[in-house]
Amino acid sequence: MSAVSSSAPSAVESAPRPAREVLPALSGLLLGMFVSMLASTVVSTSLPVIIHDLDGNQTAFTWVVTATLLTTAxxxxxxxxxxxxxxxxxLIQLAIAIFxxxxxxxxxxxxxxxxxAFRAVQGIGAGGLAALSQVxxxxxxxPRERGRYMGLFGAVMAVATIGGPLLGGVITDNWGWRWNxxxxxxxxxxxxxxxxxxLHLPPRAKRKVHIDYFGIVLLSVAxxxxLIWVTLAGxxxxxxxxxxxLMVGGAILAAVLFIVVELRSKEPLIPLAMFRNRxxxxxxxxxxxTGIAMFGxxxxxxxYMQLARGATPTEAGLxxxxxxxxxxxxxxxxxALITRFGQWKPYLIVGSVLLIAGSYLLSTIHYDTNFALVSLYMFLLGAGVGMTMQNLVLVVQNTSKPSEIGVASSGVTFFRSLGGTIGVSVMGAALATSVTNLVADAKDDLTAAIVSLGAKGAEVAQQLQSGSLPKVSAMPEVVRVxxxxxxxxxxxxxxxxAVPFAVVSLIAVLFLPNKPLTRMTTSERIQASEADFATVSVAEGMEVLAHVEDESEDDAAMDASSEASSRR
Incomplete structure (x- = not known):
């Protein structure tokens, strides 16, 4: 039995799928991810202009981002x-349409x-794309072969993340931000x-579906x-x-009820038993x-580029x-290195260290900091995110049951989005408070600068009193500085x-079990487990049959012995 069961996986692992079979299936998935990233990044550089034109303040700016992250999470x-x-x-087609x-x-x-409101609906589709693309x-x-195709995903990310902000800046500066x-x-x-x-996926066994509606509602409320409390408090x-x-108490109560519901649900939204997996x-x-660093x-x-360095949306993209x-x-x-050597943990450790370094160094920047240094700090933070973001999902998929790949992948993505949501909310609230206090401290300097402008000063003062997010690049120099x-x-x-959270991330990565990556896809793992189950079932059947035959032989021998005794 052991020989048969052990050979099935190895046979599957020895024959990775050729690229000509994988690439057509990936093409639509890659384009779907490109749509998601482009629609998000093309707006990023124009968001300060959008909030200014809509007469929104710093809180509105934060909530435009937080609403999407919240519904995504x-x-x-x-x-x-x-x-x-x-x-x-x-599902992934539906997610693209909604988004x-x-x-x-x-x-x-x-x-x-x-x-x-519209950005909140957008986040629902983004959540589907984030979860389903990984699944x-x-x-x-x-998992072992996935690095071979990271170049394609990297190319998509490059076009969307570099081209998106640049395209958004050009569109905003020339045709208006709505076209973004x-x-x-x-x-x-x-x-x-x-x-x-x-996209042709292996057929899945049909079974009765149970949706955890109470879990969805309670998680949303909690x-x-x-987040509303973090944004509005203070x-x-x-x-x-x-x-x-009321808000914190309600969040705690909803979280406790969510745990109770998940423990009793037939199909829990987040199976709490998965947390037994280290x-x-x-x-x-x-x-x-990672979510706090990435989204923040x-x-x-x-x-920072537009409000602290006076850049236009196009310049901010660059x-x-x-x-x-x-x-x-x-x-x-x-x-590529993970696919070649099969080692993943050293890169996660280095990535976590870079997250700490990038976050801390960015906390030291000023409006006149040499841009070469700012660029170095941004590069370090980006490298840390790149080393950790996808690889954390990879190691979870590598150890999860095939039947739980969906909830395992989305679980990691959920907490990354949740971390980003909370991080942006906290950072936005801290920024709003800091700006309010710093403006109050600089009241005398601002008054003197506005007075020096003469008649134009009244217009600037009126803009500042409106409470909307200022367009710093358009301000007179004495006020702009x-x-x-x-x-x-x-x-x-x-x-x-973000720094203390990055330190906690490093500690967690250090204690991750260093399990080798499998060469089997989810579908192949399911087939292998079914083959093992069938092998075990046949072996058990053979043992039962042999036991029955032994009992039959014993009964026949006893009958023969009894017949011989009676003849004597």
């Missing part, structure tokens, strides 16, 4: 669970509230067509209350107040810090290239918040 485990229950191809239609609708926003990759590519929300539509239609024609109400007690638990902890940097570096370069080079290079210094200090202090 909440919907990710839902999509992941659905991926274990229903057709994955249909792009909501993105297009956001282009018609007239108020910050409308934009926030489908595990269906068609083994429409640019992804043709790519989305093409992605849906290609997915339909090229996370939403926590501004709309005091940190220690009745509102704080790899899953530690990867979740590490993913939180992408949001607030764009603000100035963030060092971080994207670090992310791309590290993710592509490490992916003051605001650049204020926003530089506020943003740099916000980056300091």
């Amino acid at each position: 909440i919907s990710t485990p839902v999509w992941g669970k659905l991926a274990d229950l229903v057709n994955r191809k249909l 792009v239609l909501a993105t297009a609708a956001a282009g018609f926003s007239q108020t910050p509230e409308m934009l926030i 489908i990759m595990a269906d068609i590519i083994s 929300f429409f640019v992804a539509l043709p790519f989305a239609v093409l992605a849906l067509i290609i997915l339909q024609r090229t 996370v939403s209350l926590l 501004d709309s109400f005091d940190w220690w107040s009745t509102e704080t007690i 790899t899953f638990t530690l990867a979740v902890i590490a993913s939180i810090a 940097a992408s949001v607030f570096l764009s603000q 100035m963030t290239i060092p971080m994207i370069a670090g992310l791309l080079l590290s993710s592509i290079g490490v992916g 003051i605001f650049e210094d204020i926003y530089a200090q506020g943003i740099s202090h916000s980056f300091l918040i």
